[in-house]
Amino acid sequence: MTEASTAPDRPQTLSASTPCRSEDVPSWDLETDVLIVGLGIAGASAALEAAAAGSDVVVLERASAGGGASAESGGLIYLGGGTPVQKACGFEDSCEEMFKYLMAAGGPSDESKVRLYCENSLEHYDWLVGLGLEFKHSFYAEKTTSPETDDGLCYSGNETAYPFSELAKPAPRGHKPKVEGDGGRLIMDKLLAAVEAGPARVIGDALVETLVRSDDGRVIGAVARVDNRLQYIRARQGVVLAAGGFIMNKEMLARHAPALLKINYPNGTDGDDGRGIRMGVAVGGTAIHMDAGFVTTPFYPPASHLKGILVNEQGQRFINEDAYHGRSGHAILHGQGGNAYLIVDTEIYGKTIAFHQKAAVEDSIEDLEAALKLPPASLVHTVEYYNRHAANGEDPLFHKAEAYLRPLTAAPFAAVDCRNSNAIFAGFTFGGLDTLPTGEVLDSEGEVVAGLYAAGRNSAGLPRWGGGYSSGMSLGGSSFFGRMAGKTAAAAGRR
């Protein structure tokens, strides 16, 4: 038996939905100015800024080491407005075009966040470089989900795809640090090294069980389980929640985002169980856009697949296939009941990174249609119509870019199985606590919850709509608004 289990004033388990009252704190085991929950990219960024502003900072991470889902990501960061990499690669960009794009991409966007993010994009780039991240001045031109090279720049969303291409002047804004393959680990290594080198104190294997709230409703600390013992930690300036989304919590998905239960390859760590969101809600925070998420069944690369056509169970096309794979995935899952095939001919077919199976391979479209049990003459018409216009470089239905328009004529023809029942659907959640751009958490009336901040997927940030996501919005938004939360908390009065 541990000390905690025998002491009556230290309960064995606490519920995330029941804040600890200040009068129930037996004594403070630790005091700090800013307490940060979670050491992914949002928490690390918050820690660096809060410490830089002169605050005492403690970071609690439930895993034994920091990194979180960010460390497992591809490592793209959405930046623009004329970064050195964009300029070196010959791309013009402006804060205004980036703003227009992100407003369209976010769906129900938070204009004040988007504005602040765009206006500070160059500064944020410099901050990342200052941490030791190097971005190669080279452009990866092939359409992909995440470049396998160490090139520093790529298109990482729907910028060149209709209708976004008409809403804002396209520019590549996916910035990747110089490393081959995924870049998330490198990014987190640099951030974690900076945190380690600074004054912030990191405590690992520390699961925060609930927040501590004072009589007047202010968040004044947290109760964490460290070494199987409950630790009461006072935060004089505030608590920053940065503990990730809830893609790993099937109960939360069922309650808030039932459509995302169809994701069979969740992007996240075990810690992405939404505990931070739930603790924030328990002290009066409001969780918003909880139904939203990213979903993809990446049918490209190879980029040649963008020359194929996605069809639904009616044999109809339903999207321009050159859309970002998350936009296609959103359309398949939410619009087509999770059922679609990519129709390709032999010249453009290739293996996908998700190892999609072929639902059928036939020498004619007629036979393919029959093999897939599509309605009679449906696929034949769709391909005939597509081919006729593609030959002229046109896609009157969905306006796919000319580069990907080419008649499908080289037999045999295959249907790449993009049905939810047979293919990988990856994804994660967007919903979280409603925050101001400063990171302050808002209650149901839009008032600030005193002492509480949130960033990363504990908050509803830049991305709020699977139909418009671009790679890099998560790492970009979470690091930037993590910094904001850290700065704001550090500027708060000490209590």
Next chain:
Amino acid sequence: MTEASTAPDRPQTLSASTPCRSEDVPSWDLETDVLIVGLGIAGASAALEAAAAGSDVVVLERASAGGGASAESGGLIYLGGGTPVQKACGFEDSCEEMFKYLMAAGGPSDESKVRLYCENSLEHYDWLVGLGLEFKHSFYAEKTTSPETDDGLCYSGNETAYPFSELAKPAPRGHKPKVEGDGGRLIMDKLLAAVEAGPARVIGDALVETLVRSDDGRVIGAVARVDNRLQYIRARQGVVLAAGGFIMNKEMLARHAPALLKINYPNGTDGDDGRGIRMGVAVGGTAIHMDAGFVTTPFYPPASHLKGILVNEQGQRFINEDAYHGRSGHAILHGQGGNAYLIVDTEIYGKTIAFHQKAAVEDSIEDLEAALKLPPASLVHTVEYYNRHAANGEDPLFHKAEAYLRPLTAAPFAAVDCRNSNAIFAGFTFGGLDTLPTGEVLDSEGEVVAGLYAAGRNSAGLPRWGGGYSSGMSLGGSSFFGRMAGKTAAAAGRR
């Protein structure tokens, strides 16, 4: 100046997001066993059951009289399993088929609620009849949104439409009390008369500002503004929230259901501002499915319009047009960006109840396609394909029922404008507090919030998915689970 504004211990305004602490209650102005917030169909049903169980009951209604959105509704109640009306009209039904249908219709259904609702449907019918509601033993056969006659039974959802027709044996379950035109007012008149005749005390013009919570987290009462004076009302057994949805609150829609901002004809009363949900969240309740709602642009009646075809901006069909109008509306708003036309020929065209405009009228489909600026040969193909199969009584794409399959050949042809920009889109919200079938409100960890109950659109009830709604699920579910909440609260210990 009123008394309240000068007494320092009685604040002028309270925030729904900040519960009043028991120690801040100056004195109780009124004490009761069960306090019910809202006198729509859920609140009235809860009041009747709580009073019948022997509890002292107080009902607070912010309007000057009860009724709420229920009184403005068409008055259909979803009942089945072999009601006297179903039997008299020659329809077989069973609890099991009703269960299968409602599980499919609810999308992310709450199985325990659906089960309980189906098992008690006959008893609930009897209860309604016991209140003086009469259901004529006659069947309204025409497909409509709400019968204008006094017939007692109709199909009120997707029961006969694909794919639901294959998931459960169809039976009409829309029960309407005997009155011509809308029946909601009659239903509420009967319920309100029963409440008036009973021991429950109703206080009108009483806006509940916030809930009162004791030190241990239990809800023990509410603070209401009555006669411009704050009244502290103690509830010894519990508080039932039954104050309606949030379709009238644009801020809440923006935060939780941004797609529903496109509803330009909200179904509700001014009181449907979500205050009940917000007050419940403030004491730890969890709001779920907040993005979900009902939406319709009712393009029928006339039922002949079901013989037309709905097409999107690509000139493609996207749904079986004989689906319930809420399912079509959901598909148009969420799946087609709010843009669709109903294509009809002169033989089936008629005025709709929503007074849709004609976007174009032409003598040929070719000309109609051009007038609508649809992609070349798109509508021509869609109509040709539809006509060819309709002539054989078949709809290989979407399986519309044979009764509505007929080639569109009688010029001139019209496009009924069902675009969100030009047509009425009516609707309301489904999201609310997560409750057990008993009405008990659950927190973020799935634990009961002591002393708090919710029903009607303050809770997430039977309907949770616009794609599967049937008329009558709201009045039916809200009255039944209102009764459950009233019974459960009345069975709770007095504190």
